[in-house]
Amino acid sequence: MNTLGPSPHPFEVSATADPGYHNSLPLLHEIAHALRLLRLKGTTTTLDLSAIPFGPGDERLLLECLGRGEVSAKLEALGDSHIWESAYPGVWVIEHRNSCGERIAFQVEITRLPSILETRLEDIEEGLLALQRALANLQTDKSV
Amino acid sequence: MADLTTGTLGDTLRRNGVSRRGFLKFCTATASMMALPPSMVPVLAAALDNAQRPSVIWLSFQECTGCTESLTRSHTPTLESLIFDHISLDYHHTLQVASGHAAEAAREAAMQASAGKYLLVVDGSIPLGNPGFSTIAGVSNLQILEETAAGAAAVIAMGSCAAFGGLPKADPNPTGAVAVRDIVTDKPVINVSGCPPIPVVITGVLAHYLTFGTLPELDQYSRPKAFYGTSIHDRCYRRPFYDKGLFANTFDDEGAKKGWCLYKLGCKGPMTYNACATVKWNEGTSWPVESGHGCLGCSQPDFWDAGGFYNALSIPVGDISRTASYAVAAGVALGAAAAGINRKTKTEANRQHSTVTVDDLEKTS
Numbered sequence: 378m379n380t381l382g383p384s385p386h387p388f389e390v391s392a393t394a395d396p397g398y399h400n401s402l403p404l405l406h407e408i409a410h411a412l413r414l415l416r417l418k419g420t421t422t423t424l425d426l427s428a429i430p431f432g433p434g435d436e437r438l439l440l441e442c443l444g445r446g447e448v449s450a451k452l453e454a455l456g457d458s459h460i461w462e463s464a465y466p467g468v469w470v471i472e473h474r475n476s477c478g479e480r481i482a483f484q485v486e487i488t489r490l491p492s493i494l495e496t497r498l499e500d501i502e503e504g505l506l507a508l509q510r511a512l513a514n515l516q517t518d519k520s521v
Numbered sequence: 522m523a524d525l526t527t528g529t530l531g532d533t534l535r536r537n538g539v540s541r542r543g544f545l546k547f548c549t550a551t552a553s554m555m556a557l558p559p560s561m562v563p564v565l566a567a568a569l570d571n572a573q574r575p576s577v578i579w580l581s582f583q584e585c586t587g588c589t590e591s592l593t594r595s596h597t598p599t600l601e602s603l604i605f606d607h608i609s610l611d612y613h614h615t616l617q618v619a620s621g622h623a624a625e626a627a628r629e630a631a632m633q634a635s636a637g638k639y640l641l642v643v644d645g646s647i648p649l650g651n652p653g654f655s656t657i658a659g660v661s662n663l664q665i666l667e668e669t670a671a672g673a674a675a676v677i678a679m680g681s682c683a684a685f686g687g688l689p690k691a692d693p694n695p696t697g698a699v700a701v702r703d704i705v706t707d708k709p710v711i712n713v714s715g716c717p718p719i720p721v722v723i724t725g726v727l728a729h730y731l732t733f734g735t736l737p738e739l740d741q742y743s744r745p746k747a748f749y750g751t752s753i754h755d756r757c758y759r760r761p762f763y764d765k766g767l768f769a770n771t772f773d774d775e776g777a778k779k780g781w782c783l784y785k786l787g788c789k790g791p792m793t794y795n796a797c798a799t800v801k802w803n804e805g806t807s808w809p810v811e812s813g814h815g816c817l818g819c820s821q822p823d824f825w826d827a828g829g830f831y832n833a834l835s836i837p838v839g840d841i842s843r844t845a846s847y848a849v850a851a852g853v854a855l856g857a858a859a860a861g862i863n864r865k866t867k868t869e870a871n872r873q874h875s876t877v878t879v880d881d882l883e884k885t886s
Contacts, residue, residue: 423559430798432758454543481550
């Protein structure tokens with residue numbers, strides 16, 4: 378039976394974590410701070426992970442700690458992008474890859490919905506015109 | 522030759538079927554590449570959408586073609602190809618199809634068509650010792666640089682040879698090699714140093730010019746601060762080991778296996794400013810320090826003559842880790858303590874450094 382409640386959180390970082398992982402723990406604290414800001418003021422935060430000096434194992438630890446939530450999406454534009462909500466609602470991981478499958482950007486966005494998933498107004502306008510044209514064609518076909 | 526006036530970057534992208542989400546993704550990756558904060562993405566999107574197509578002339582002098590190799594090995598072909606599809610690369614020895622008189626005619630045509638507006642990229646140093654050391658179509662490097670720079674909006678010195686003289690300028694500098702900035706003094710010159718520069722740093726600088734039509738903020742060596750603003754040491758993931766006084770003493774000791782700081786093995790990270798620690802190399806796979814080798818300091822002036830690659834920046838007196846722990850106990854920052862020790866011994870270390878000649882090598886072989 379489904380019950381409403383907090384989603385299970387996967388990580389417990391020990392204070393004696395491998396000393397090689399220097400930058401994932403401060404980053405997790407920064408994410409927690411940003412999540413608090415989102416909760417209190419609605420402020421969204423984007424962290425560019427490619428600007429963080431990760432050592433070997435840092436990224437793996439970060440992603441393991443964040444885990445995966447119930448939403449994931451794939452964007453197919455100039456190569457695939459994978460977007461998923463972490464086990465902590467409001468914390469999203471966004472990985473952009475190019476058409477050769479190589480990573481070109483890697484971000485954590487603390488927001489209600491990542492901006493890249495929102496439909497642009499221009500696209501809505503163009504979509505509406507396209508749908509109207511399709512409907513007109515259907516009606517023309519029917520009348521013939 | 523490409524048409525110099527075919528619309529904006531936004532037009533180019535739309536012609537290539539790039540959607541608005543795709544464009545936003547492109548801007549996100551470009552902002553990341555230019556080391557701009559993610560909050561700048563909307564500003565970047567607006568600027569890139571309206572960016573005009575610039576003409577670029579690329580001159581190669583005393584160089585090894587490593588800079589061009591680095592650029593063409595960029596690991597983000599979508600991004601690079603979009604940028605390079607958009608700029609009009611009107612002259613580049615290695616990449617252009619034309620050769621001989623046709624190649625030189627292309628350069629002259631681009632210089633006339635975009636006088637005062639084109640971007641001049643130079644890789645390689647310029648020999649002043651004898652014009653015959655390096656010529657193109659029988660014309661000296663110095664003469665070509667002077668006449669091409671005269672009509673440029675700005676000059677980008679690509680790689681450590683163009684930026685600082687590089688390897689050709691290494692002692693005893695047999696060709697009298699100098700940097701671009703020694704010749705071009707009346708135009709903005711931006712140095713993109715490195716041997717070679719990191720590919721995304723090259724494209725990041727071009728993207729900045731493309732986006733904003735201006736050169737980025739520069740440091741004391743005329744390098745873009747976005748990429749050269751912090752030292753390798755300060756951004757190194759091994760830095761915490763330095764702070765704790767944990768060093769590898771050989772390349773195969775326990776410290777090396779545990780990934781401790783490579784300072785004692787000659788790492789030049791503390792005096793080197795570049796983006797290797799975050800941008801990394803080979804599709805972001807790794808970088809020298811992560812691979813277990815110290816930084817050579819290739820983006821700094823005269824790095825080739827800065828002492829041996831495997832000599833510590835200075836030779837610590839006694840055991841630095843023990844000395845450092847005393848300093849911490851005394852409430853003194855480790856970095857300051859190490860720097861003090863370094864200064865004390867640097868003069869002596871320099872005095873003891875002797876040049877290795879071919880004769881010396883023959884004696885020992």
